[in-house]
Amino acid sequence: MSVRLPPGFTDVHKEITRRFVEGESFSQAERALLFEAFDLLHKATVATEAGWESFITTYEQLIETPFADHYLRGLVEAQDIEATAEPLRAQVSRRIMPALREAGLIDPAEPSSFYLLAYCLYWWYAFARGYAFEVEVLRDLEASGILYQAHDVLDPRARRSPFDLVVLGFRGDIKTSTYFLQAIRTQGLLHDFYITRVYEPGERERIVVVFLKEPAWEAIDGETTPVTLEALAGSLPGVFRLQQNDTILIVLDYEEWKTRLLRAQKLDQENRR
């Protein structure tokens, strides 16, 4: 049994990975390094009976495939998603180390295999937290009377669709802020709108924010205030126009977006009658 770490995975990446497993908190610069470390680990490989396999394949086969359905069904059936999600996440997380050990892929005598464990923990939490947020948002949209089509989170094939939902004909994604940044790093903003969540340190409430590209905004329309990314944190809530190179994004509070969306959908229905 052996692990090959990618050439660009340096000692600083190793250190930040260890600190992640030990639950340390990170500065902004360290956070960027953490993202880089776990992106690099996609290219790491582990020797299996079938030959060298990437960490991604191993994670999907040994963690996501066997455990995701149980977790997601628990979320979908839960009355209180947040309260249910945490013990469900923990239940699976405690099985990651034994599952890797049982498969012969993590070995006390071979510390490089510990990186596979760190990788699986990182991506399991990204997956689990991301879907808890997504199910919460979808449930809220339904309760608010918003018309949408979403992929079925209980269907593994549908989960692989490149976008999560369609509203007024526009494709959108629901991502935790950590995973949203991961997408920015690797692929950019491909969809018409994004729903994500941040928080103000010291305040208990989390802020759900919606980013829309211009066509998706024009369908619900309204006044906007120009803003830069750097100034956004101190400006929310409001309706802002953000120029990102040649892309214009409209940034607004989730509740405000729902209000405008409902109005637009009602108008759309009336026009169809």
Add this chain to the structure above:
Amino acid sequence: MNHSERGLEALSWDELEQAVERFVTADGPNTGDLPADEFFTLWARFEAERRQVVEVEGEIVGEEVHLALAPSSVGSAEVKGQEIRLPDGMRIVLRLRVAQPTAA
């Protein structure tokens, strides 16, 4: 102690098991929502870094290569036929030819 010794290799199996248990009990710290200011600052940084790379995809159709910007690079440059125009005015023109078979 150098960085390498500070990696996961520095942990014994018991220490690793304990660290994982603490991690799970703390519900995977650092894996979900970010503070607003950190989120927007990192976004600006990643966007700037991403814009330094222009990814061009090519599809071989018969004897021609059809070029297009990868989705991650839309807006970073312009592709016209076999020419890539960068924002600073630099143009990259591809001149491709079919490889001639080498004599045995």
